[in-house]
Amino acid sequence: MSTSEIDQLIQLLSKLPGLGARSARRATLYLIQHRESLLIPLGGAMAAAAENVMTCDICANLDTVNPCNICANQGRDQKIICVVEDVSDLWALERSGAFSGTYHVLGGTLSALDGVGPEELRIEPLLSRAIDDVVTEVILALNATVDGQTTAHYLSDRLAESNVTVSHLAHGVPVGGELDYLDDGTLTTALRSRRIQIQ
Amino acid sequence: MSTSEIDQLIQLLSKLPGLGARSARRATLYLIQHRESLLIPLGGAMAAAAENVMTCDICANLDTVNPCNICANQGRDQKIICVVEDVSDLWALERSGAFSGTYHVLGGTLSALDGVGPEELRIEPLLSRAIDDVVTEVILALNATVDGQTTAHYLSDRLAESNVTVSHLAHGVPVGGELDYLDDGTLTTALRSRRIQIQ
Numbered sequence: 001m002s003t004s005e006i007d008q009l010i011q012l013l014s015k016l017p018g019l020g021a022r023s024a025r026r027a028t029l030y031l032i033q034h035r036e037s038l039l040i041p042l043g044g045a046m047a048a049a050a051e052n053v054m055t056c057d058i059c060a061n062l063d064t065v066n067p068c069n070i071c072a073n074q075g076r077d078q079k080i081i082c083v084v085e086d087v088s089d090l091w092a093l094e095r096s097g098a099f100s101g102t103y104h105v106l107g108g109t110l111s112a113l114d115g116v117g118p119e120e121l122r123i124e125p126l127l128s129r130a131i132d133d134v135v136t137e138v139i140l141a142l143n144a145t146v147d148g149q150t151t152a153h154y155l156s157d158r159l160a161e162s163n164v165t166v167s168h169l170a171h172g173v174p175v176g177g178e179l180d181y182l183d184d185g186t187l188t189t190a191l192r193s194r195r196i197q198i199q
Numbered sequence: 200m201s202t203s204e205i206d207q208l209i210q211l212l213s214k215l216p217g218l219g220a221r222s223a224r225r226a227t228l229y230l231i232q233h234r235e236s237l238l239i240p241l242g243g244a245m246a247a248a249a250e251n252v253m254t255c256d257i258c259a260n261l262d263t264v265n266p267c268n269i270c271a272n273q274g275r276d277q278k279i280i281c282v283v284e285d286v287s288d289l290w291a292l293e294r295s296g297a298f299s300g301t302y303h304v305l306g307g308t309l310s311a312l313d314g315v316g317p318e319e320l321r322i323e324p325l326l327s328r329a330i331d332d333v334v335t336e337v338i339l340a341l342n343a344t345v346d347g348q349t350t351a352h353y354l355s356d357r358l359a360e361s362n363v364t365v366s367h368l369a370h371g372v373p374v375g376g377e378l379d380y381l382d383d384g385t386l387t388t389a390l391r392s393r394r395i396q397i398q
Contacts, residue, residue: 027217043245
């Protein structure tokens with residue numbers, strides 16, 4: 001149907017999450033029709049990322065420096081470590097701008113089904129960081145899924161040996177959320193964790 | 200939030216059709232986590248495509264050679280030209296494997312709304328090809344949209360000067376389509392164009 005160069009591009013693009021064969025063909029055509037403004041810069045950006053992006057030895061964040069800009073930033077609160085499953089969660093928290101401590105990327109969750117045990121995750125490095133006298137609090141910002149909460153439970157147990165405060169993200173009604181669309185579990189939790197309004 | 204290399208990749212990927220900011224972040228993370236198997240090959244494939252892919256001078260197909268492999272293939276029926284709006288339509292017809300003639304990519308449709316007149320499309324090159332004695336039929340395989348059909352009508356008029364047979368794709372019920380989900384126009388056309396079963 002088309003040349004090997006075009007086919008190769010379609011085939012590789014279709015491996016990206018969220019793109020199927022059809023959208024990969026559409027993207028390929030769009031790229032070739034926007035050669036100067038998109039195809040060439042994107043090829044260059046991929047080469048640059050492949051060359052320069054590395055994993056931080058401390059927190060496993062992705063950055064072009066090691067330790068990453070967050071770990072190396074002395075303006076951030078080194079007393080608090082926020083544990084997340086994946087770098088995308090770290091990005092989400094950074095976008096919120098609500099957290100100024102440091103992070104620790106686990107690299108997944110414990111999962112009996114997928115055969116992920118504690119040794120597959122970056123748990124030992126977290127425990128090593130937690131026993132440092134500087135650290136006072138570990139926030140377990142794991143997803144509110146079964147695997148996420150199992151992992152949080154396991155981490156709470158392991159962190160009990162060290163002298164840190166362990167905390168969790170609050171559960172409840174999402175800001176802007178409508179009660180009618182929420183599941184029973186969220187509503188029950190939101191009701192149980194209700195807060196008294198201060199007059 | 201993240202480094203300039205990562206931000207740049209997210210920003211460029213989000214310009215692709217079908218990808219928004221969120222899916223571009225997801226794709227970027229996936230790419231970096233599959234550096235050897237996807238990120239590096241995809242960057243290379245983009246550079247190769249930017250370098251080698253060109254537009255065929257005869258039919259405006261995209262290929263790494265000029266004339267393209269379809270125009271240069273003497274095994275294909277040079278007597279029939281299939282006119283399509285875009286390269287993606289050419290790809291769709293090639294995937295069907297039902298056509299063995301040559302193509303002509305118009306590069307769009309006439310559109311009063313978008314200010315696209317005949318001189319913006321590759322119509323003159325088509326007329327030049329059609330007056331060649333070799334060509335006997337021109338199939339107008341344009342989309343069944345208002346603009347597509349307006350363009351087909353205009354092309355029919357212009358091609359009347361030459362000695363070619365002008366044909367259109369058949370309209371009707373798509374194979375596998377359910378009548379209940381079809382619009383009235385398609386049903387009306389399918390009924391009017393009904394074919395007598397040969398016993």
